[in-house]
Amino acid sequence: MNDAHAQSLSDAAADRDGDGACVAAARRGDRAAFEGLYRRHAGWLLPVLWRLAGGDRARAEDWLQEAFVLAWQKLDQLRDDDAFPAWLKRLAVNLALAEQRRGRLVLAEGTIDRAAPEPPWPAADLDLERAIVGLPERARQVLVLFHLAGLGHAEIGQAMGIDPGTSKAQLHRARSLLKERLA
Numbered sequence: 001m002n003d004a005h006a007q008s009l010s011d012a013a014a015d016r017d018g019d020g021a022c023v024a025a026a027r028r029g030d031r032a033a034f035e036g037l038y039r040r041h042a043g044w045l046l047p048v049l050w051r052l053a054g055g056d057r058a059r060a061e062d063w064l065q066e067a068f069v070l071a072w073q074k075l076d077q078l079r080d081d082d083a084f085p086a087w088l089k090r091l092a093v094n095l096a097l098a099e100q101r102r103g104r105l106v107l108a109e110g111t112i113d114r115a116a117p118e119p120p121w122p123a124a125d126l127d128l129e130r131a132i133v134g135l136p137e138r139a140r141q142v143l144v145l146f147h148l149a150g151l152g153h154a155e156i157g158q159a160m161g162i163d164p165g166t167s168k169a170q171l172h173r174a175r176s177l178l179k180e181r182l183a
Contacts, residue, residue, distance in 0.1 A: 018082055019040070020082045021033075022034070022036050022037050022040075023075065023082075023084050024081055026072070026075055027075050027076060027081075037071075041085055042064060045067070045089060046060055046064050047148075048089065048092070048149060049063045049064055049067075049096060050133075051129075051132055051133060051140065051148065052097075052140075052144050053096070054137065063099075064092065066092075066095050067088060067091050067095055068088075070091050071087075071091055074091075089150075093145065097159050097160060100141075101161065127182060131177075132144070135174050136177075138162075138170050139174035142156055142160070142170040142171050143170075143171060143174035143175070143178075146167075153167040153171075
């Protein structure tokens with residue numbers, strides 16, 4: 001069977017059965033199935049990581065690649081094949097936050113004063129995207145983790161090493177700043 005045919009079979013299985021069939025095939029070593037998962041999920045995950053990276057596209061793309069490599073390596077640990085998107089998002093967010101905790105990620109603190117970069121995808125609301133990446137680092141991270149990654153304040157607090165109350169305060173700060181900037 002040629003690669004193109006195998007790829008189309010993997011894509012067809014994903015479309016018909018959701019992620020479960022592709023995850024099961026990838027777990028058996030089917031690289032084409034895993035490539036299908038990449039094509040299916042990279043597009044929505046990159047913007048989340050881009051926002052966490054403060055608009056640093058290269059860093060977001062690195063995290064995306066690292067998350068998929070880690071997902072391939074840990075695929076046997078996934079209990080529910082259909083939960084792949086949530087599991088992948090958690091892997092990616094944890095990678096990004098771990099890098100920040102290790103001090104490898106250095107984001108400019110004066111983000112309010114600098115011009116926010118444009119997102120690497122067609123944005124429905126470019127002003128909103130620029131306002132998000134222009135937020136102070138901690139407020140932006142809490143906003144992204146809460147609204148885009150779907151984490152609760154306790155989870156955000158644990159992931160970022162802050163109190164859940166601080167997470168709530170940072171979310172309020174982020175929302176207030178966005179409201180000001182978009183008014």
